[in-house]
Amino acid sequence: MARLRDNVLASYAGHAWVAVMGFAFVPAYLRELGAERFGMIAFMLSLQSISMLLDFGIGVFLGRELAQRAHDPARRGGIPRLIRSFEWLVWPTAALIAVLIFAGSGLLSTRWLKPHQLAAAEAGHAVELIGVAIALLWPTSFYTAAMAGMERQLRLNVLAIVFATLRFGGAQLVLVCTGSGLQGFLLWYALVAAAQSVTTARALWKSLPESDRPVQFDPREVAGARHFALGVFATTAFGLLLGQLDKLTLSTLRPLEEFGCYAVAATVSGGIGRLVQPMFNAVYPRLSRLASNGRRQELSQLYHLASQIVAVALAAMAGVICAYPGSVLLLWTGNAEVASRTAVPLALLFAGTAINGIMNLPYALQLAHGWTRLATSINLASIIFAIPLYAVAIGRFGMTGAAAVWFAVNAFAFMVGLPLMHRRLLRGELSNWGLRAVAPPVLAAATVCLSARLLQPSVERTPGGLAWLVLVTGAALAAAALASRGARRAVLDYWGPMRSP
Incomplete structure (x- = not known):
C-alpha cells in the first residue's frame, strides 16, 4: 500500500509544478495578449470553475467510495463497474457544456462582457472556443478524483506535470511563433485538454482491479450515490x-x-x-x-x-x-x-x-x-x-x-x-x-x-x-x-x- 507520506509528497510535487508553470507564464501571456484579451482567459477559467457544478458531487463521492472499496475484498471487484457506470454520465455532460456555452456565446460576448478593443466577432468566436476547451478538459476532474480515491498519487501527478508543461509552455510557443493571438491560445488549450482527459482515463483503467462481474452501466451504482x-x-x-x-x-x-x-x-x-x-x-x-x-x-x-x-x-x-x-x-x-x-x-x-x-x-x-x-x-x-x-x-x-x-x-x-x-x-x-x-x-x-x-x-x-x-x-x-x-x-x-x- 502506498504510504500516506509518499502520496502527500507526490501531490505537492505535482501541484507545485503546475503553480510554477502558471506563475512563470502568466506575465508573458499578459504582455502578448494585453489586459483585455487576458481578461477573456480569466473569464474562461471562471466558466471552467462553474462547469464543475455539473459534476453533481460525483468526484467527491468517488474519492470516499473508492477509498473504502479498495481495502474491502468483498467490494473491491465492483470498482470497475462503478467507474463505468459514471462514465456514461460524464462524457455526455461534457458535450452538454460545449453546446450550452456555444449557444450562449453571442450573449456572453456582448451582454455580459464589456470589451473595448476586441471586435464583437472576435469576442464571440473566443467564447465559442472557450466552450470547446472547457468541455474537453471537464472529464479530467472525474478521472483525477477516481485516481486520488485509489491513492494513485504518483501516477496522477506525473500526468499533471506533463500536461501543465504542455499547456503553459506550448501556449507561449503558439503565441510567439504563430502570431495567432487569443484564438491560437484557446485552440492549443483545447487540444491539450482533450489529450489530458483521454490519457488520464487510460491511466485510471490500467490501475483498477479485476472486475467480479461484466463491466457495464449499472443504474444501482448511480442510485447508491445519490x-x-x-x-x-x-x-x-x-x-x-x-x-x-x-x-x-x-x-x-x-x-x-x-x-x-x-x-x-x-x-x-x-x-x-x-x-x-x-x-x-x-x-x-x-x-x-x-x-x-x-x-x-x-x-x-x-x-x-x-x-x-x-x-x-x-x-x-x-x-x-x-x-x-x-x-x-x-x-x-x-x-x-x-x-x-x-x-x-x-x-x-x-x-x-x-x-x-x-x-x-x-x-x-x-x-x-x-x-x-x-x-x-x-x-x-x-x-x-x-x-x-x-x-x-x-x-x-x-x-x-x-x-x-x-x-x-x-x-x-x-x-x-x-x-x-x-x-x-x-x-x-x-x-x-x-x-x-x-x-x-x-x-x-x-x-x-x-x-x-x-x-x-x-x-x-x-x-x-x-x-x-x-x-x-x-x-x-x-x-x-x-x-x-x-x-x-x-x-x-x-x-x-x-x-x-
Missing part, C-alpha cells in the same frame, strides 16, 4: 458560486480591462490552492477509511497533523504576500501600473483565500463522515450575505471592494462553521485545533513578516529585492514550522508521522 453526491453537489454549487461571485459581478459592472487586472491578483491568490489541495487529495481518502472503520484516535491524529502542516505553509505565504503585495506583483509581472492598482486587492484576496484554505481539512473531515449539511448551509448563508455586498462594494470601490467582501465572507464562514463542526465531529478538540494547529504558525509567520516590513518597507524589482523576498519567505516558513509541534515532529521524524494507519 444522497451523499447530491449533498456534495449542493455544497460545491454554493461554494463555486461564492468563489466566483466577485469575478462575475466585477466582469459585468466594471470595464473588461479592470477585470483583467483583478484576474492577475486572483491568479496569485488562487495559488494558495496549490498549498492546500495536495494535502486534501492525499488525506481525504485516508480520513474516509478511518471514519468508516471507527478508528477515532488515528483519525484525530491525522486530522491535527495535516491541519498543522497546511497552516505552516499558508501562514508563511500569506504573511509575505500581505506584507509586500505591490512588490510581489511588480517582481512577477514587471508592470508597475498593474502592481500599483492591484496591490491592496491582492492583500485582501490572499488573506481571505488563506482563511478559506485553513477550512479545507475540516471540510475533508466532514466529507469523510458523509456529512454535507453544515458546509452547504454555511455556503448558502455566505452567498446571501455576499451578493448585496458585492453589488455595493464593487459599484463604489471597484476591485478593492470585491476583494474586501471576499475577505469578510471567509472570516464569517471560519468563525461560524468551525465551532459548529466540532460540536459534532471530534468534540472537545476545537480549542486544541485552533490553539495548537493554527494559531502558533500564524502568529510566528506574521511576526517575521511584519518585522521585515518595518526593516524594509518596499522592495524594488532587482536581484536584491528578489533575494530579500526569498529570505523573508524562508524565515517566515522556518518560524511557522518551529512554532508548530506537528510540523517539527514531521521534519525530525521523517519516516514516522505519516505511516499508513
